[in-house]
Amino acid sequence: MPVRKINRWALILFILILYLTYMISPVVVRVYSEGRRPELLADTFTVDIENYFYDIKARGNVTLIYKDYTVTGDRLKFNTRTEDLEVYNLGKISTPEYTLKGDTLKGNINKGKFNIDGNISLMGDNILLTGNVIDLDRSKEVAVITGKTSIEYKGIKAVSDKLTYNYREETVYLEGNVSGKQDGHEFSGNTLKIDLSREQIILSGNASLLFPQDTGEDK
Incomplete structure (x- = not known):
């Protein structure tokens, strides 16, 4: 049977196509995680294997889908071995429980611990928390927010220096220069x-409660 010669340039082109397909595919095929299939979308990115x-650096309209997280931003660094994650010009990080927004995110997906700095907000079921910095521990279901914090929950609005949200116990603790309103009642205190x-x-702690003007009067 005659041996067919393979064109050298055709072989080089074939190998190049395979390499580029492997390197720039937005789907991280061999990342093992629970839930949805991992996916990375971006204008440009590099992958070291x-x-x-995978050690990934992505830039421009970045979207990372990994386990039950969806992360968007302008620049992203992610290592699939350590699961360390950094996002700059963060769009959002979403989980089934809440959506977080801010400027810069650093954390670890495996540990469920994240630090988000700059103009942060946490949106959950009927709740909105804001501040300058948030430290989130998903395993403990606790978020600590500092720097001009605020909460809005149904008829309650309040501000403070520090806020601790325990979403397992459904409690929020505010500390330092607390003030706010609940259904027209104004209040203030240390905690x-x-x-x-x-x-x-x-x-x-030096607590006070001011009733609405149209209540507490005998008719």
Whole structure:
């Protein structure tokens, strides 16, 4: 049987196409994770591969879908071995429980720990929290927000220096220069505990409560 010669340039082109397809494919094929298929979309990115793990740097309209996280931003660094994640000009990071926004995110997906800096907001079921910096521990279901914090929850609005949100226990603790309103009642104090399930507030430390002007009068 005659041996067919393979065109050298055709072989080089074939190998190049395989390499480029492997390197720039937005789907990280060999990343093992629970839930949805991992996917990375971006204008440009580079991938370094070592022992089937990926060290990814992406830029421009970045979207990362990984486990039950969806992350968007302008620049992203992600290592699939350590699951360390950095996002700059963060669009959002979403989980089934909440959506977080801010300027810069650093954290670890495996540990469920994240630090988000700059103009942060956390949006959940009927709740909005804002501040300058948030430290989130998803395993403990606790978020700590500092720097001109605020909360809006149904009829409750309040501000403070520091805010701790425990979404497992459905409680919010505000500390330092607390003030706010609940259904027309103005309040202030050093600390405030909000029971979200009961829509109940507990003030302490130089606490004061101001009733609405149209109540408390005998007719």
